[in-house]
Amino acid sequence: MFDEVFLPHMAEAYRLAHWLTGNAYDAEDVVQDAALRAFRGIKTFGAVNARAWSLTIVRNTAYSWMTKNRSKAVVFTDDLSVTEQQQIEQEGLQGTRVETPEEIALFKADAEEVQRALVKLPEQFREVVVLREINQLNYRDISEITNAPIGTVMSRLSRGRQLLIAILGDRR
Amino acid sequence: MSASRPDNAELQMNAYFDGELDAASARVFERRLANDAFLKAEYARFLSLRHAVRSIAPYDLPSDLLARIASTLDASSLGKAARPAGVASQVTPLHSPGRSRQRSWSFRALAAAALLGAVISSYVMVTINRYNLRQAIASQVVASHIRSLMAPQPFDVASSDSRTVKPWFTARVHEAPQVLDLAPQGFMLVGGRVDVVGHDAVATIVYKHAAHTISLTTLPPGQSVSDRAIAGYNVRSWDDAECTYMVVSDLPHAELVAFERAFTTESAALEYN
Numbered sequence: 001m002f003d004e005v006f007l008p009h010m011a012e013a014y015r016l017a018h019w020l021t022g023n024a025y026d027a028e029d030v031v032q033d034a035a036l037r038a039f040r041g042i043k044t045f046g047a048v049n050a051r052a053w054s055l056t057i058v059r060n061t062a063y064s065w066m067t068k069n070r071s072k073a074v075v076f077t078d079d080l081s082v083t084e085q086q087q088i089e090q091e092g093l094q095g096t097r098v099e100t101p102e103e104i105a106l107f108k109a110d111a112e113e114v115q116r117a118l119v120k121l122p123e124q125f126r127e128v129v130v131l132r133e134i135n136q137l138n139y140r141d142i143s144e145i146t147n148a149p150i151g152t153v154m155s156r157l158s159r160g161r162q163l164l165i166a167i168l169g170d171r172r
Numbered sequence: 173m174s175a176s177r178p179d180n181a182e183l184q185m186n187a188y189f190d191g192e193l194d195a196a197s198a199r200v201f202e203r204r205l206a207n208d209a210f211l212k213a214e215y216a217r218f219l220s221l222r223h224a225v226r227s228i229a230p231y232d233l234p235s236d237l238l239a240r241i242a243s244t245l246d247a248s249s250l251g252k253a254a255r256p257a258g259v260a261s262q263v264t265p266l267h268s269p270g271r272s273r274q275r276s277w278s279f280r281a282l283a284a285a286a287l288l289g290a291v292i293s294s295y296v297m298v299t300i301n302r303y304n305l306r307q308a309i310a311s312q313v314v315a316s317h318i319r320s321l322m323a324p325q326p327f328d329v330a331s332s333d334s335r336t337v338k339p340w341f342t343a344r345v346h347e348a349p350q351v352l353d354l355a356p357q358g359f360m361l362v363g364g365r366v367d368v369v370g371h372d373a374v375a376t377i378v379y380k381h382a383a384h385t386i387s388l389t390t391l392p393p394g395q396s397v398s399d400r401a402i403a404g405y406n407v408r409s410w411d412d413a414e415c416t417y418m419v420v421s422d423l424p425h426a427e428l429v430a431f432e433r434a435f436t437t438e439s440a441a442l443e444y445n
Binding site: 002004008011014015018019024026027031032035036039049055110111113114115118126130132133134138139154155157158160164165168 | 183192228285290
């Protein structure tokens, strides 16, 4: 059962873990840990969507792993105060004001630059962008994996993309 | 538009970009996109962003990770009952080369098994899909038969003359079917109608046998299903080189077999003439 449900998604699981933790070593730990959780929890698998189920475990494992092993706790802006959240939303990262899209010309970014920009993105934006663009999941699956309503997934994706475009547009 | 909270147009654009809008909303949005230079520019940026993100080299699964996981699982299933918690503490320490070498045979086995599993399951999925598709088509054909019985007449053109029915179909469906007069065998041609199966118009010829209505639907080839009853109606289907014929009626199964025999005999006789 475990072999049919979790194993086929191992490569994707690793990719997601790598993006969430930011490096290969931590990703390996997370995937191992997630595999063990999946193995033990295989009876809770409801035979609906093996991919989403597996990635949910990986995602949750990654966050609990980071909370346990890193001094800096995982901060979701949803937990911030309204003012702090507005500040992040309006100013983007590191206080750079997000330019309105009219100000940014069509950009040409190479893979390395985009990778760096993506790593800089706050977790809750990064995970939806990664799940959508790299794992290429649909909104319903992303909503299931991140345990957020579809509306929230949509606005995070939208914000995440704008932030990325702003970061990449800022280079020059 | 300010860059703070995403407004509705912004969300719509994302949904459209991600293929999450239904067909009608997508068309509405496309019209809007065509007339709005601002949206168009942003859409172009989205495209370059997607292109750039997808050009990042994927992080590849380290080749020995599967093996390490397999050995962790082995160890864990041995002492499983004893240690329900403390997942992380049981994870094999990373970077222990001795262990991964030792288990590399199991990685190969596991990898081969995973690959084989993927191949088999995709084959099974394709087969199941095909089976489900045929099943769905049979249900639609039966639904059309039921609907026709609710109408004042089970046919759109009434005629017991195959020379009237055939040209009527020619104007309406892609392939006009064979319209055979089976009255001598006890199946009276009463007319024809057009049914919609999937999104295609197909020809259905209506016969009467005693007080019973028989619908004979001509489908593209390769759609036959095994004999079955759907919603209380018997279904029998068969193929020839050009079409699949599916017959639906409340007649007993044996009568449908007789109908098929009458139809194929008559059809063959016609070809030799």
